[in-house]
Amino acid sequence: MFEDIAQTIPYQKLPFENDQAIEITIKRLDQIHPQISGNKFFKLKYNFLEAQRLGVKNILTFGGAFSNHIAATAYAAHLFGFQSIGIIRGEELQHKTLNHTLETAKQFGMQLNFVSREEYRQKDNIEFLNELNLQFPNSYIIPEGGTNTLAIQGCQEILTANDLNHYDIICCAVGTGGTISGLIEASAKHQTVLGFSALKGDFLQTEVAAQTAKNNWKIIDRYCFGGYAKTQPELLAFIEQFEHQHRIPLEHIYTGKMLFGIFDLISKHYFAQGTRILVIHSGGLQGRKAN
Incomplete structure (x- = not known):
């Protein structure tokens, strides 16, 4: 697609x-x-093609409660047969009713993992990313907002x-x-x-x-x-x-x-x-x- x-x-x-x-x-x-509208279509395109090439099982990414990227990634992963995992900023959100964005992601099969804002700030830290790789093996990691070279x-x-x-x-x-x-x-x-x-x-x-x-x-x-x-x-x-x-x-x-x-x-x-x-x-x- x-x-x-x-x-x-x-x-x-x-x-x-x-x-x-x-x-x-x-x-x-x-x-x-x-579902994969706007700039998200273009930002995800080559990342998903690379994930397919690598043959991974999971797509793991980051976002806040209002993240367009989280919702679009969840749908794309569902469409392409990946399990999606979202590292969501704000551990207090797990005790609240999900807003439309997060509920949409959940409906498309995304596993939502809520972390504290302090922990979320480590999203670009190599050690933190290595820990996520151990926790969620066989994952392709896409940065917050989908922004990377691809x-x-x-x-x-x-x-x-x-x-x-x-x-x-x-x-x-x-x-x-x-x-x-x-x-x-x-x-x-x-x-x-x-x-x-x-x-x-x-x-x-x-x-x-x-x-x-x-x-x-x-x-x-x-x-x-x-x-x-x-x-x-x-x-x-x-x-x-x-x-x-x-x-x-x-x-x-x-x-x-x-x-x-x-x-x-x-x-x-x-x-x-x-x-x-x-x-x-x-x-x-x-x-x-x-x-």
Whole structure:
């Protein structure tokens, strides 16, 4: 099912009238697949092909309670005949009713293992990963958010030749940095890749800089609304108005914050006259039911 589908992804140009002659077109990755939608399709593609090549039994990965990656990985593992294991941040969650994201993952067979936030911070530690390999032998480990070299390879396929020729700015939401790294690597010299961080802080600058030698990109964190999965009435009102006007579903963790930021920057004349913006809708719409 991981065939090349980039050429079939629909585009939706917004009827956006403004005195700056700015054009906004949304690339609807959210319509790729009902479960493995958006950027997750591209991030998981080569990881699952590698897991198949290695002949492992389990897919083990990491995420929080609202992780799009956890839900998508659970479904993909179910589809390909792997047992999926999710290391979930927050040991207190095991005593609460599962939210929609985690319940979806569980329904597709994912074994949820809740760990403390302190333990979760060891997710990139070699000793911790070795312990997980002992606890769950014959596993292929995918990092948090699915971001690794193979994920970046997959995300380069999001952009087509027409995307490279037609647009000036490419915008995406940023969580772990894998998607934007792939977009940067695939982008043309004249293009700028603009990332809207879902998290508070500028640490993603360092993460992404380690993945690319290009400098035609920037990450903005001023529209994170306090941090990951946090929101404010202003954001929720924008999402409701945007969906009513354009009939494009958003969620408050990633895509809503990105679109809010884009329109705010336009209002502040951030972009040059006549800029053509391509917005990557990275899916994650299960997050609409995450609370």
